[in-house]
Amino acid sequence: MKKHNFNSGPSILPQTVLEQAAQAIMEFNNTGLSLLEIGHRTTYFMEALAEARALVRELMDLDDSYEVLFLHGGATTQFMQVPMNLLDTNETAAYCDNGIWGNKALKEASLFGNVNVVASSKDKNHTYINKGFDIPADAKYLHITTNNTVEGTQWHHIPDTNVPIVADMSSDIFSRPLDYKKFALIYAGAQKNMGAAGVNLVVVKKDILGKITRPIPSIMDYAKHIAADSLMNTPPVFAVYVALLTLRWIKAEGGLEEMGKRNLEKSNLLYQTLDSLPIFTPTVAKEDRSQMNAVFVLTNPAHEAPFLELCKERGMVGVKGYRTVGGIRVSMYNALALESVQIFCDLMHEFAASVS
Amino acid sequence: MKKHNFNSGPSILPQTVLEQAAQAIMEFNNTGLSLLEIGHRTTYFMEALAEARALVRELMDLDDSYEVLFLHGGATTQFMQVPMNLLDTNETAAYCDNGIWGNKALKEASLFGNVNVVASSKDKNHTYINKGFDIPADAKYLHITTNNTVEGTQWHHIPDTNVPIVADMSSDIFSRPLDYKKFALIYAGAQKNMGAAGVNLVVVKKDILGKITRPIPSIMDYAKHIAADSLMNTPPVFAVYVALLTLRWIKAEGGLEEMGKRNLEKSNLLYQTLDSLPIFTPTVAKEDRSQMNAVFVLTNPAHEAPFLELCKERGMVGVKGYRTVGGIRVSMYNALALESVQIFCDLMHEFAASVS
Incomplete structure (x- = not known):
């Protein structure tokens, strides 16, 4: 019987992506080796990584004031990594509390600085998205979750504000055209629209980095990952490759x-x-x-x-x-x-x- | 021409593991779905994760005073996560400086507490392993790198000490019998002997946890991962599964x-x-x-x-x-x-x- 896969994540991937991924495990790119057995600093993998990074920028129509990183972990890692990089101890970040995941994000942020919950839909069990709320001009950033996977809500209008917007797009990344220039940082943990679990996409406007005093552990430091061309350590090679296959599929489909x-x-x-x-x-x-x-x-x-x-x-x-x-x-x-x-x-x- | 794969990592995997991994991508366990498309909280995946955790304990002959976790990231992530969990700001950890990776580990630890380099082979370009050095009794832990991938050295005798030993075994995990009870914490980033890159194995003696005052971000907190049965967030499903296949292979081979x-x-x-x-x-x-x-x-x-x-x-x-x-x-x-x-x-x- 044919299965219809309505999983919330990990979820359905294009059949062609699955076939190419399985093939790459048996032999990658005529190397005589599996994708799982080749060095991450070989030309083969470095070209794949570079292509994936370029495709993200192309699909989102972003210029090179943005950098694209593929990092270890899931969105829960970014709940920590974002404030660790952007929020100093005495500063305040604005968070929208519109669902289970956004709520987890703001709790993690509170370990690093002050969190101002500028909007919450908790009064109605997170069944709607707040609109017309105030965003204090001195907030270091505004954090939103563009799609709430658990509650089934989605932001259809991105707020207009001078405060840098940080967005968790884990469950609606690459799902629609948007003015992606409205965001200062976009992150998305696989696996929904992007590929195999175990990789985070981070798209970051470079000029928001380097503005805090906290020492950042190397593996968490966006700036160091940018300097290392998203190859600071052995990346999640297979997950990055499946992301590339998915990105190619998205482009080819239109x-x-x-x-x-x-x-x-x-x-x-x-x-x-x-x-x-x-x-x-x-x-x-x-x-x-x-x-x-x-x-x-x-x-x-x-x-x-x-x-x-x-x-x-x-x-x-x-x-x-x-x-x-x-x-x-x-x-x-x-x-x-x-x-x-x-x-x-x-x-x-x-x-x-x-x-x- | 047949290739002989002497890669330092990502490196060679058993052919049977590659075949089973490719098959699971096409269809996993008669589910009608790919391994990449199934939920991590389905019985299918939870059984695989439980089997992998049990196999690690069995192969290392450890009792249930130890917990086995499969976490996102690589060894570089553990360079930060170990001191974040074990070393308070005013405490001191002993580190052996026997190579490039151990040196990176001690630098990351210094962001969290005091680092006492109790042994270094830097004088001879890290071409040997220190022996007979003093380990201060009040050190919170002693960190060693059991195999130095870059320099080609390996610890053939693990020090006898009452100080808890933390070992980076990324490049010699599962390669030899040892008295694994000598260690308080073992970590290993894939991919060498264990499977696909993008997952860390952490084996930790539970009684060393919960002894610091620093608040730990959830995704970095070993105790929270233990409480969540190594399933706090979407794990790197594919990498965990390849680890399981490799562990089964090791057991079957003897x-x-x-x-x-x-x-x-x-x-x-x-x-x-x-x-x-x-x-x-x-x-x-x-x-x-x-x-x-x-x-x-x-x-x-x-x-x-x-x-x-x-x-x-x-x-x-x-x-x-x-x-x-x-x-x-x-x-x-x-x-x-x-x-x-x-x-x-x-x-x-x-x-x-x-x-x-």
Whole structure:
């Protein structure tokens, strides 16, 4: 039976990326060796890394005032690394508290300096994105999570401010065209739209670095990674290579314009179906719905178990809500075909008919 | 032409591990999904992680006073993470300065507390291992690098001391039987004997944790990783799985006893050849030679380029010395067959005959 992969992460990747990755493990680039067995300072790998870095800048339309790094770890590593590099002990950073992950980020930041929670959607269980809040001009930076994977919300308008914006884009990186110049630092832990888990993408405007007094351990220091061309130590070679394959796929498919078009089409279909069937109840404010993760509940809680069972029977993988939240979550990352969403929507209709 | 992979790292892996890793990327465990696409909290992955952790303890013959963690990053990450967890600002740690990597480790530690360099082989370019040095009883821990990849030295006797020993085993992990109970903390960044780059193995005696006052960022906190069963955030799934495949291979081949036997046989062959041919000059004190990395020079420097050229012609990969050291370095990790060492030794003889 064909599986439809709605996993929230690690999640679906393009089939062609998987095939090329498997091939590279058997033999990389006619070297007679596996990708896992070649030195990271060989031309082979250094070219792959350089291509991946260049593709990120190209897809986001950023000039060379930005640097692109591929670093060890996941977004949780960046929760620490961002304030360690940007926030001095007596300074204040502005954080938006719009979900589980953003909340973890601000807690880690509080170990390094002062955190000012300038907006929070906690009053309504993080089911919306704050708008029109004040951003103190002296904040060192403003931290937002552009897509809240667990709660199913997404920022559709990036605030206009002179305060440098730091964004965790782990779950909507490369999913849509945006004015990426509005950001001073973008980070994204794999694995959602970008490749294998175990690598962080960090895109940083160079002029925000070097402005704190704290000594930074080498492996955490963005400036040192830039000086070392993102090759300070043995990088997560395989994860970087899968990121490259994914970036090539995105470009070949038409770049972020095309990804944005497809993701809009998929999420429109899903949300229209959701709104048309009273047995399902959306949990998120309409204008803040995520194109990546649709979160909803069964209007009658007794319907949840049989619906999940039906999904399982039909090969729908990963549609159960986050372990602390419950309900249903349907993740529709770049590599998920419209067809899978259509089949899921058909199933929603079928289930609705069966219980009415 | 068959390649003989003497890379210092990333380096050779067992062929069967590569085949199983490639297969898992196409489909993992009859799930209908790739290993790269499954959630890290699925039974499939959690079982793999638990098996890998158990195998480490079994191979090292350690009881449950030790915990086994698979964490993001490389050894360079541990250079910071060890003192962050173990060394308070006013405390002192003892470090042995026996090579490039150990030297980097002690520099990072100095950002967190006091570093007492209790032994250094810098006077002779790190070509030997210090012995019989004093370890102050009040040192928080003693840090050694059991195998110096760049310089080709290895600790063949682990010091007897009441001070907790912290060891960087990145380049000789799982290569020999040892009394692993002598260590309070062992870390090893992949990729040498353990699998794909992008994961750190940390084996820690639990009773050394929780003794400092510094707040530790979550992602760096060993105790929090233990509490989360090594699954605090999305781990480097693929690298952990390749580590598991390698650990299974080591066990199936006969465990650390067998690895030690093979590595001794390979390195004896190499060093005997080296000692028998005056056109080569070993650079390392005889009693401290590494079984993993044999480092030497051509007695006549003019012979180096033609020797390296001959190696290249015959498919010998990765025999050039470290970029800041030069000369020749032959790495003979677990997965390297005796046959490859034999062929390399034949080539040394052939070259010696051709220039004499």
